Amino acid sequence: MTSMPLTTPTASRTRWLKNWRDVLLIWTILLVLVIVASLASDRFLTPFNLERVTAQLAALALVAIGQTFVLLTAGIDLSVGSVVSLVGTLLVGIITDSPESWVLGTAVAVGVGALVGLVNGLAVTRLKVSPFMVTLATLSIVQGIALFVFERFKDVFEGSISRNFGEVFTGNLGPIPIPLFVIIIPVGIAALVLRQTPFGRHIYALGSNENATRLSGMATDRVKLQVYVISGLMAGLAGLYTSARTLSGNPLIGENLAFESITAVVLGGVSLMGGRGSILGTLAGVLIIGILSNMLNLLRVPSDYQYVLRGALLVLAVMLYARRGRSA
Amino acid sequence: MMPTPLLSIENISKSFPGVRALMDVSFAVQAGEVHALVGENGAGKSTLMKILAGVYQPDSGGLHWQGQSIQLRSPADSQRLGISIIYQEFNLLPDLTVAENVLLNREPRTRLGLVDWRALNERTRQLLHDLETDIDPQALVQDLSVAQQQIVEIVKALAIDARLLIMDEPTAALNPTEVGHLFGVIERLKARGSAVIFISHRLDEVFTISDTVTVLKDGQHISTSPAADLTREEVVRRMVGRQLQDIFPPRLQAQGGTPLLEVHGLSNDRLRDINLQLQAGEILGLAGLEGHGQRELARALFGIEPIHRGTVQIDGQRVYLRHPEDAMRQGVAFLSDDRKMEGLALTLGVRENVALPNLNRFSRFMMVQHEDERAVCGQIVETMAVKTPGIEQPVRLLSGGNQQKTVLSKWLISQPRILIFVEPTRGIDVGAKVEIYRLIHQLAHDGAGVLMVSSDLLELLGLSSRVLVLREGAIAAELAGAAATEESVMLAATGVHG
Numbered sequence: 001m002t003s004m005p006l007t008t009p010t011a012s013r014t015r016w017l018k019n020w021r022d023v024l025l026i027w028t029i030l031l032v033l034v035i036v037a038s039l040a041s042d043r044f045l046t047p048f049n050l051e052r053v054t055a056q057l058a059a060l061a062l063v064a065i066g067q068t069f070v071l072l073t074a075g076i077d078l079s080v081g082s083v084v085s086l087v088g089t090l091l092v093g094i095i096t097d098s099p100e101s102w103v104l105g106t107a108v109a110v111g112v113g114a115l116v117g118l119v120n121g122l123a124v125t126r127l128k129v130s131p132f133m134v135t136l137a138t139l140s141i142v143q144g145i146a147l148f149v150f151e152r153f154k155d156v157f158e159g160s161i162s163r164n165f166g167e168v169f170t171g172n173l174g175p176i177p178i179p180l181f182v183i184i185i186p187v188g189i190a191a192l193v194l195r196q197t198p199f200g201r202h203i204y205a206l207g208s209n210e211n212a213t214r215l216s217g218m219a220t221d222r223v224k225l226q227v228y229v230i231s232g233l234m235a236g237l238a239g240l241y242t243s244a245r246t247l248s249g250n251p252l253i254g255e256n257l258a259f260e261s262i263t264a265v266v267l268g269g270v271s272l273m274g275g276r277g278s279i280l281g282t283l284a285g286v287l288i289i290g291i292l293s294n295m296l297n298l299l300r301v302p303s304d305y306q307y308v309l310r311g312a313l314l315v316l317a318v319m320l321y322a323r324r325g326r327s328a
Numbered sequence: 329m330m331p332t333p334l335l336s337i338e339n340i341s342k343s344f345p346g347v348r349a350l351m352d353v354s355f356a357v358q359a360g361e362v363h364a365l366v367g368e369n370g371a372g373k374s375t376l377m378k379i380l381a382g383v384y385q386p387d388s389g390g391l392h393w394q395g396q397s398i399q400l401r402s403p404a405d406s407q408r409l410g411i412s413i414i415y416q417e418f419n420l421l422p423d424l425t426v427a428e429n430v431l432l433n434r435e436p437r438t439r440l441g442l443v444d445w446r447a448l449n450e451r452t453r454q455l456l457h458d459l460e461t462d463i464d465p466q467a468l469v470q471d472l473s474v475a476q477q478q479i480v481e482i483v484k485a486l487a488i489d490a491r492l493l494i495m496d497e498p499t500a501a502l503n504p505t506e507v508g509h510l511f512g513v514i515e516r517l518k519a520r521g522s523a524v525i526f527i528s529h530r531l532d533e534v535f536t537i538s539d540t541v542t543v544l545k546d547g548q549h550i551s552t553s554p555a556a557d558l559t560r561e562e563v564v565r566r567m568v569g570r571q572l573q574d575i576f577p578p579r580l581q582a583q584g585g586t587p588l589l590e591v592h593g594l595s596n597d598r599l600r601d602i603n604l605q606l607q608a609g610e611i612l613g614l615a616g617l618e619g620h621g622q623r624e625l626a627r628a629l630f631g632i633e634p635i636h637r638g639t640v641q642i643d644g645q646r647v648y649l650r651h652p653e654d655a656m657r658q659g660v661a662f663l664s665d666d667r668k669m670e671g672l673a674l675t676l677g678v679r680e681n682v683a684l685p686n687l688n689r690f691s692r693f694m695m696v697q698h699e700d701e702r703a704v705c706g707q708i709v710e711t712m713a714v715k716t717p718g719i720e721q722p723v724r725l726l727s728g729g730n731q732q733k734t735v736l737s738k739w740l741i742s743q744p745r746i747l748i749f750v751e752p753t754r755g756i757d758v759g760a761k762v763e764i765y766r767l768i769h770q771l772a773h774d775g776a777g778v779l780m781v782s783s784d785l786l787e788l789l790g791l792s793s794r795v796l797v798l799r800e801g802a803i804a805a806e807l808a809g810a811a812a813t814e815e816s817v818m819l820a821a822t823g824v825h826g
Contacts, residue, residue, distance in 0.1 A: 205677065209670075210670065217653045218684070
């Protein structure tokens with residue numbers, strides 16, 4: 001039997017395009033949005049405004065990165081928002097002006113996040129409960145703990161966080177605002193992990209066909225456990241960042257983050273069925289959400305309209321992806 | 329003069345990016361005939377079927393139904409005409425009962441407009457009875473075997489009184505008795521004036537049931553002739569375009585030494601006290617009627633199904649197989665009978681699938697080295713003669729035989745010493761089958777041990793050095809050499825003493 005030529009240059013180039021079609025699509029939408037925003041308001045493209053948008057978006061970006069890992073395996077993590085809330089509430093009692101307390105605070109943020117992720121991962125892999133139900137339960141439990149801590153230990157966990165600590169995350173490094181690094185560095189690491197490491201490949205394979213991946217000798221449960229820990233960890237870091245930015249602990253501050261992060265990730269082209277999508281897409285999704293709401297705020301559009309618009313955008317994006325899926 | 333055909337296919341062409349699936353194909357199907365459609369993988373059978381199903385629209389050419397020009401823009405159009413298709417991958421709803429599946433969207437109603445459950449179950453029971461099967465209409469589809477699900481698919485098509493029934497590999501999962509029942513039903517359909525397009529790789533069956541045989545090759549129509557004018561050899565010659573002298577390579581003998589694999593007293597829910605030895609260089613066949621534990625034994629030895637009692641030794645060392653990872657580490661590879669569910673990540677490309685169990689091999693400093701990966705994957709894909717436009721092609725776009733070769737490729741990179749094959753040629757055409765046979769033979773010849781489960785007795789006997797026959801989860805007989813015949817295997821499998 002004759003075999004066809006393996007890879008011709010044109011074939012690999014079209015493949016490259018195919019791979020990036022979803023990413024190109026969403027970045028094109030983002031570009032259009034940026035143009036519309038700068039036309040609609042002359043305050044949009046000012047350094048002050050862009051810095052503010054970046055600072056507001058960093059927490060969502062961190063959570064969305066973790067959410068991307070989970071969604072790629074066809075899972076979901078609803079508990080991320082309450083992790084952010086709990087971490088923020090705890091840090092008020094921990095962080096003072098001393099650098100030792102900053103280290104302790106960071107450890108607590110990472111530890112709490114990873115622990116919640118571990119619980120999620122263990123429940124999903126050992127008890128075989130669906131990720132939706134598991135993380136719905138932990139969402140509620142962790143939220144409860146955050147409120148409990150806030151109410152019962154008011155004297156310890158009240159007041160505000162050291163302004164010096166806040167500066168670490170909100171200041172500037174040379175001419176560049178630090179929140180930009182808070183977004184770029186994790187995005188870079190996550191993209192590297194997903195694209196270049198065996199672990200990343202296992203995540204895509206697991207999301208595409210769990211059975212086949214298991215029968216290829218992958219420890220699929222371990223991979224699942226790891227993605228929930230990563231998601232929890234990223235939520236913990238988002239909590240740390242949020243505390244530094246707001247300098248306070250609000251036990252409800254993360255309330256919308258689970259749904260916002262899922263919106264961003266799906267906007268960015270990650271399939272809820274798993275196995276498809278990328279971190280670059282997620283980054284675009286996060287930026288679209290942030291820039292859209294920033295633009296609408298600049299135009300003084302009331303928030304109720306904003307919710308409706310965001311929902312409409314999500315439906316539109318999902319429709320575009322669905323068509324792409326059929327044509328591919 | 330011929331009567332107006334029920335369906336005539338005229339100059340149909342269809343291309344996909346990179347593939348010309350059909351080129352100017354024309355032939356006609358008469359009412360009341362069984363029309364076999366044969367060809368190798370990628371010959372265009374599936375594409376043609378999807379055009380008749382209204383899933384694809386042809387690029388050029390047309391269809392005539394009883395002399396009238398028709399256009400099938402959707403599956404609904406096709407169903408309205410009375411074209412019913414049974415795909416190789418079932419379209420059943422596993423959480424519903426057999427009856428609910430069979431009469432889906434056509435549920436009989438009571439006078440109040442509610443579902444008439446009694447009539448629903450009764451009508452389904454009648455249809456199942458016509459097929460002489462004892463499937464319970466109220467059983468859940470997920471609890472049925474593959475063979476039983478196949479029958480439910482057929483019954484579903486029968487329920488809409490199809491004028492033209494298209495069956496894609498309908499017998500792939502059936503045992504001889506069930507095949508007999510199926511052929512009985514096809515005869516009855518024929519007598520009623522319906523036409524059947526029968527797509528199969530099993531030429532014996534093609535000759536048993538068909539009136540007319542159409543051969544496709546590489547998207548082109550080769551011939552349409554009465555089955556009576558053809559021989560098996562002639563059909564094969566037309567399909568592959570070359571003479572096919574010997575399908576099976578010479579039989580291998582064990583190379584001796586410490587057995588690669590030794591199993592003592594293995595038991596679980598489905599298996600009882602299994603003892604076996606596999607030597608280097610031999611192909612050990614596992615035979616038996618469907619559902620008697622061959623599949624479960626193969627899966628247990630790859631750590632997929634639990635082992636409750638008994639021991640497994642590899643190279644004389646006791647091993648514990650709790651997870652496929654454990655088995656892989658011992659140099660065991662496993663080819664599932666369900667390529668789409670268990671063999672491949674369909675949305676990913678050839679390279680990603682082939683690389684999956686081998687990622688550590690391509691990785692340095694925890695990073696996948698893409699150059700190495702592409703080189704090794706490209707090489708194996710070429711060695712295995714996988715027909716694909718490139719190693720980045722999504723595997724779902726490959727034909728069955730090429731998908732199977734992709735699965736095989738992904739295992740062969742790590743040079744496993746024990747290979748477990750479950751139905752290695754299911755849904756694969758003659759040409760690709762022979763290639764797979766050669767590969768299995770070569771692997772054993774080079775010193776691997778092969779354990780093979782197949783419901784195709786001809787294939788099992790043709791390849792195996794020894795055959796173990798399972799009955800009710802236990803080994804009923806070990807047959808080797810001249811003692812291994814279709815008859816002796818069937819006797820041991822059914823427990824009837826001749």
